[in-house]
Amino acid sequence: MKIGILGGGQLGRMLIQEALKYDDDFYTLDPAPDAPCHHISHFTHGDFNDYETVLNFGRGKDVVTIEIEHVNAEALATLEEEGVKVVPNASIIKTIQQKILQKEFYKAHEIPSPAFEILQTGSEEVSFALPFVQKMNTGGYDGKGVQVIRSSEDLKNLWKAPSVIENLVDIDTELSVIVAKNDLGETRTFPVTEMVADPKLNLLDFNICPVHLTEDAENQIREITEKFLAAVNSPGLFAIELFLDKNGKVWVNETAPRLHNSGHQSQEGNANSQFEQMYRVVKNLPLADTDYHGFSGMLNLVGAEGFSGKVLYEGMDEVMKLPQTYIHLYGKTETKPGRKMGHINVLGSSREDVLEKLIRIKEMVIVKA
Ligand code: ADP
Secondary structure, three states: OEEEEEOOOHHHHHHHHHHOOOOOEEEEEEOOOOOOOOOOOEEEEOOOOOHHHHHHHHOOOOEEEEOOOOOOHHHHHHHHHOOOEEEOOHHHHHHHHOHHHHHHHHHHOOOOOOOEEEEOOOOOOOOOOOOEEEEEOOOOEOOEOEEEEOOOOHHHHOOOOOEEEEEOOOEEEEEEEEEEEOOOOOEEEOOOEEEEEOOOOOOEEEEEEOOOOOHHHHHHHHHHHHHHHHHOOOOEEEEEEEEEEOOOOEEEEEEEOOOOHHHOOHHHHEOOOHHHHHHHHHOOOOOOOOOEOOEEEEEEEEOOOOOOEEOEEEOHHHHHOOOOEEEEEOOOOEEOOOOEEEEEEEEEOOHHHHHHHHHHHHHHOEEEO
16 A cells, blocks of 8 residues: 655654554655655655645555644645545544644533633733633644743733633643544554653653553543544544643643654553554554553653754663663754654553653763764
């Protein structure tokens, strides 16, 4: 099968890496000429936000999928009309691309997500209870396009653009659950992972799986995944990001319609990884079991502060001496502060064991130039 992927980054790279054991041809499209997928697939250098580029790329493929959601959804809709299979479909990509539509989707399907109001311009009179969070309708990622408005003083800093404002949740833990659905309507859910963010970079730092949850929280999450999978009118793999608040209530923050950083530890931690699952979704194959073997965790390798240029990984030999430790690099030659360059997965006997290993490794490795 000819499988086209919009985006040639690390998510696409790890999908292809996993799927090479099957017999398919992978095609990727990315604006960066040296994108992580360029050596391992039929690579097209181009803009996945451009209508004509996406159309030309998609024509002649058996199926087109994404590894980033900021793509030209109109072109994907046209490809669907022309008979190309698009996974996930253009309509759900469009819904998720726009925070306003995404929040309305949760509301319509009674999926608990923080109460919200829509701002069309950001200049209107706002009476929403303070403090609240403003999220740009489009273009946000890795915490960009999200700001907290705490006081009436802060109201003057509201971004003057279409956005959503929503309740500020008193977060206890940020969680993620990855779900998959194929064309036959078969569904699978990965065990819940805990996401630990780097407060400075706002990027995912560690994730740990499984999470010890109360029965009540587990039930809330099961209900959320069931409602989501019933509501989503498309095959796909989706990462649902959750907040567990200090009162034990679970809220949906947002959903990514694709492979996700919070699922990387599934490569060694689960019976099958999110990449295997994504491959099966794309090809409408029976979905894989997702059980965990034990505790697992992941540490992102991000470019260190103060270093830009040809990447140099310091401390990696030491990491290689550790048992149950797995290095994954993304084939990026140039590092810069905060850039995701790779990740390291570990297995362990408990949450504490995994966390200890991750912290130790974090101190051992520096991504320099
Ligand atoms: P992005 O898509 O850019 O990652 P998110 O919507 O996930 O943006 O927001 C980034 C971070 O901001 C979240 O991980 C969370 O820590 C914080 N955040 C977002 N929405 C809320 C909210 N309603 N209440 C409290 N914190 C929030």
